[in-house]
Amino acid sequence: MKELLNKVKQHKNGAHVGIYSVCTANTLVIEAAISHALKHNEILLIEATSNQVNQDGGYTGMTPSDFAKMIYSMASEQGLSLERVILGGDHLGPNCWQDLPAAEAMAKSEVLIEQYVAAGFQKIHLDCSMSCKGDPVPLTDNQVAERAATLCAVAERTWQKNKLDAPVYVIGTEVPVPGGTSEDEDELAVTSVSAANQTIAIHQQQFEKAGLSDVWPRIIGLVVQPGVEFGTHKIIHFEPEKAKELGESVATQPNMVFEAHSTDYQSQQHLTDLVSNHFAILKVGPWLTFALREACFALERIEQEWVTQGQLSELRDTLLKAMQDNPKYWKKYYSADGLAQLIDCQYSLSDRIRYYWPDPEVTKSLSRLISNLDKNPPPLTLISxxxxxxxxxxxxxxxxxxxxxxxxxxxxxxxxxYSIACGTTIAAI
Known part of the structure; x- marks a missing residue:
């Protein structure tokens, strides 16, 4: 955690320094991230979202303790010091319980925060921006900040009770909400300076009111919209000039930088420009599982040309069957029919296919693919x-x-x- 605080301090002192956050529960992606951090002597920040991991198991089936144990075990197995691993919790608040009355949703959110902090998560994104049953839509800034302060108080009691290191916090939320933008949009409104300043001021007031003034220096990030997003097949790229005034505005905050969500698929230059403009925490998730899917589909094409018929993994067909059998993770995101729907399910930038890698039949199929090609390595020309x-x-x-x-x-x-954008010296990969 000292390293993370030092990164923020270096950035505030004018260095082109940032940190990227790997947001995934996919074990192959996590293994790649651990290996990458080890090779390039980086801090590894891995975050779980409240819908992935919570006290009820989330869609991964893991509690915060389960997730932490998995990450620490994988890091230790590869030889990455746990001192270089930081766990973060993303969008922690009533997100999973918006259909409940606010009092019930917040009670569950308090359990969520307590379990995340007790499990050793040290970077906590307090996000109470979503309306619950019976709430006004949208919530007022005061309501959002008051609820965030309530959850922060739970986090503070928890780390002190368990004699853990004090966590750091991120506040605010991006617009639009996670899940991708509409294909009809060509640009997004950048968060205004006045809106960012108001979010900070109201949160600070509510934290003081809750007796949390001493916590304020540990609020290291504010989530804003720098004008980046991706949809099913479209990317909205960062335009530095449009976000310049916003980026400069955080200079008045001695311990705070901006955190940018949905930075997936931005170009190398765009990522670098984000860090230069004080969006010093870059979140990435679907792009990593998108790369995983690309690699596996390419390997299946090699397999189809190289391995005897009858022994094939049929990975793509197995994934598509799993998606059709259980469409809840993609149906509301892909509205097309026929061929267009098939393309969306496989190749969408929002990568809803990522939810289906843990399916038992998919796992078996991927294992068969790997076994087929490892037992009978293809010629380099096919890999080329x-x-x-x-x-x-x-x-x-x-x-x-x-x-x-x-x-x-x-x-x-x-x-x-991301390493290059964040100022890490990169050896050849």
Whole structure:
């Protein structure tokens, strides 16, 4: 945590320094992130969202303690010091319980916060921006801040009771909410300076009112909308000039930078420009599982050309069947029918396919694919055809052949862009 605070301090002192946050529960992506951090001597910040991981298990089936144990076990297995691993909780608040009256939703949110902090999560995003049953839509800034202060008080009691390190906090939320923008939008409104300043001022007032004045220096981030987003097949890229005034406005806050969500699929230059404009915490999630899917589909094409018929993994078909059998994770995001729906399910930038990798049949199919190609390695020419970047890494002796190594390398190329944007010195990947 001292390293994270030091990153913020360095950035506030004028250095081009930031940190990226890996937002995923996918074990292959996590393995790639651990390997990348180890290779490049980085701090690894991994975050779970409240709908992924909560006291009821979330859609992953994991509680905060389960998730923490998984990350620490994987890091230890690869030799990454746990001192270089920071766990974060994203959108912690009533997000999962918006259909309940506010009092009930907040009671559940307090349990959520307590479990996250007790499990060792040290970066806590307090997000109470969502309306619950019976609430006005939208909530007032005072209501949002008052609820955030309530949850912060729970977090403070929890780390002190358990004799843990004091966590840091992020406040605010982005617009639109997580899940991707409409395909009809070509640009997003950047958060105004007045709105950002008002969010900070009202939160500070409510924290003081709740007796949390001493916590304020540990609020290191404010989530705002810098004008970046992605939809099903569209990316809204960062335009530095439009966000310049907003970026400069955070300079008046001695301990705070901006946190940018939905930075997936931005170019290398756009990511670098975000950090330069004081969006020093960059969140990435779907882009990483998108890269995983690309790698696995490429390997399946190699398998189809190389492995004897009858022994094939049929990974793509297995994934699509899982999606059709249980459409709850994608149905409201993909409105097209026929071929267009099929394309969306497989190739969408929002990558709703990521929810189906843990399916038992999908897991079995992926294991068969890896086994098929590891037992009978394909010629380099086939790897060149379908995975040219990995082919060059093999040719340069930067990578030893194995199916998993090819997958992890594909994911690491996304992480490399974030490392460069955040000012990390990068060795050859």
């Amino acid at each position: 055809q379908y995975m040219p970047e990995q082919y060059h890494a093999l040719q340069s002796n930067e990578l030893e052949y194995s199916c998993k190594a090819l997958i992890l390398h594909k994911i690491s190329l996304v992480l490399k862009q």
